[in-house]
Amino acid sequence: MNTKRSAVLFDKARTVIPGGVNSPVRACKSVGCDPLFVAGAQGCMITDVDGNEFIDFVGSWGPMILGHSHPDVIKAICETAPHGTSFGAPCPLEVELAELVCDSVPSLEKIRFVSSGTEATMSAVRLARGYTGRNMVIKFDGCYHGHADSFLVKAGSGIITLGIPGSPGVPDDIVKNTLSIPYNNIEVLEQTLRDAKLDIACVIVEPVAGNMGVVVPEQAFLQKLRDLTKELGIVLIFDEVITGFRLALGGAQERFNIMPDLTCLGKIIGGGLPVGAYGGKAEIMDNIAPDGPVYQAGTLSGNPLAMAAGLAMLKVLREPGFYQELEEKSNWYVEQLTAITADSPVPTVLNRIGSMMTCFFTSAPVTDFESAMKADTERYGQHFRQMLSAGVWLAPSQFEAAFVSAAHDRTHLQKALEMTESSFKKLANM
Numbered sequence: 462m463n464t465k466r467s468a469v470l471f472d473k474a475r476t477v478i479p480g481g482v483n484s485p486v487r488a489c490k491s492v493g494c495d496p497l498f499v500a501g502a503q504g505c506m507i508t509d510v511d512g513n514e515f516i517d518f519v520g521s522w523g524p525m526i527l528g529h530s531h532p533d534v535i536k537a538i539c540e541t542a543p544h545g546t547s548f549g550a551p552c553p554l555e556v557e558l559a560e561l562v563c564d565s566v567p568s569l570e571k572i573r574f575v576s577s578g579t580e581a582t583m584s585a586v587r588l589a590r591g592y593t594g595r596n597m598v599i600k601f602d603g604c605y606h607g608h609a610d611s612f613l614v615k616a617g618s619g620i621i622t623l624g625i626p627g628s629p630g631v632p633d634d635i636v637k638n639t640l641s642i643p644y645n646n647i648e649v650l651e652q653t654l655r656d657a658k659l660d661i662a663c664v665i666v667e668p669v670a671g672n673m674g675v676v677v678p679e680q681a682f683l684q685k686l687r688d689l690t691k692e693l694g695i696v697l698i699f700d701e702v703i704t705g706f707r708l709a710l711g712g713a714q715e716r717f718n719i720m721p722d723l724t725c726l727g728k729i730i731g732g733g734l735p736v737g738a739y740g741g742k743a744e745i746m747d748n749i750a751p752d753g754p755v756y757q758a759g760t761l762s763g764n765p766l767a768m769a770a771g772l773a774m775l776k777v778l779r780e781p782g783f784y785q786e787l788e789e790k791s792n793w794y795v796e797q798l799t800a801i802t803a804d805s806p807v808p809t810v811l812n813r814i815g816s817m818m819t820c821f822f823t824s825a826p827v828t829d830f831e832s833a834m835k836a837d838t839e840r841y842g843q844h845f846r847q848m849l850s851a852g853v854w855l856a857p858s859q860f861e862a863a864f865v866s867a868a869h870d871r872t873h874l875q876k877a878l879e880m881t882e883s884s885f886k887k888l889a890n891m
């Protein structure tokens with residue numbers, strides 16, 4: 462594969478951008494290669510600046526559930542742009558999207574738009590603290606909630622990929638107000654939440670973890686989490702930045718039928734433009750300025766281009782049968798994939814729900830951070846490089862999800878399966 466142009470760009474980028482990238486995992490360090498620079502993407506295909514084409518299973522880390530450059534989304538952006546790109550004043554599209562999102566996600570009564578998932582989670586936590594008058598935040602090992610100070614404790618995503626335990630620059634005084642406990646562990650959960658000395662404001666959780674690779678919770682774990690937080694007056698925050706509009710129109714809360722107090726959204730909600738949101742019960746949301754004392758603001762929040770893209774996206778997702786079709790296609794793909802991996806002497810565990818999945822290079826079930834960390838990242842790196850040179854674009858980290866989109870048709874998926882089979886054969890001989 463010729464990657465000359467990417468190499469030149471990467472050299473240049475490194476002189477002006479730390480690590481040459483604007484988000485760390487993109488640098489591909491953990492899979493032992495240099496990043497490819499993207500020229501464009503259409504449907505489920507992504508093309509680099511040297512003209513190499515790949516079947517994309519990253520989907521911009523989640524947003525591209527319709528595939529890249531969906532005509533409705535592009536049209537909405539193009540029709541909105543000539544009327545102005547930011548007003549710093551309310552615009553009609555914000556109301557329309559807010560109504561549609563609240564109608565789609567069962568627990569949402571009110572919603573506030575921000576510009577990223579990170580902003581959504583940090584604002585939701587501030588709100589939970591303001592509302593309860595308490596300080597402590599409980600999170601789970603291996604869950605990632607963006608890069609705000611309070612969350613960089615045993616966090617997933619790039620933090621695991623790069624093997625960073627926390628982050629310098631985050632004061633101990635802040636971290637002492639965050640407690641991270643194991644995912645899927647009901648016993649530790651109950652002990653922790655019942656400890657009155659902790660002064661717990663909220664629990665934030667990925668209702669299906671996607672940032673230590675896909676880890677599906679036990680229904681009983683999520684239910685216990687809901688029951689205990691309700692009993693103890695602790696705000697339950699579902700971080701549905703990945704799972705929102707991914708696992709169902711109403712996200713994981715619809716799929717598991719468990720309603721949080723607050724929900725964080727991002728990724729899909731903006732149709733590929735920078736949008737995040739947090740919302741929930743009106744009783745809690747009404748504590749945000751200007752109605753209440755909890756401050757949160759944003760110059761570009763509710764940006765008209767982003768709202769237009771999100772609206773166009775959501776309208777397609779709300780078409781009857783959309784999720785059923787995606788589910789059936791993913792079922793078929795995962796069945797085929799399972800046949801390949803189960804046949805191979807290379808030990809793997811395939812975790813999957815709906816259209817998100819992770820193939821862990823390990824032999825024991827992956828149910829939490831500790832078991833995820835047993836995965837053989839060297840082997841994942843080899844698999845990643847083999848797949849890339851065969852034309853499949855996977856996440857450059859073992860601890861991320863692969864996504865099937867509406868734009869992946871059987872032909873693409875069949876091709877990806879063939880490439881997977883041949884990569885596994887090579888791995889078995891290494």
Ligand SMILES: *Cc1c(COP(=O)(O)O)cnc(C)c1O
Pocket residue numbers: 577578579580582605606607608667671672700701702703727728737
């Ligand atoms: C991606 C992600 C975030 C952070 O969103 P950004 O838009 O990258 O700031 C937060 N929570 C979860 C679960 C995510 O997957």
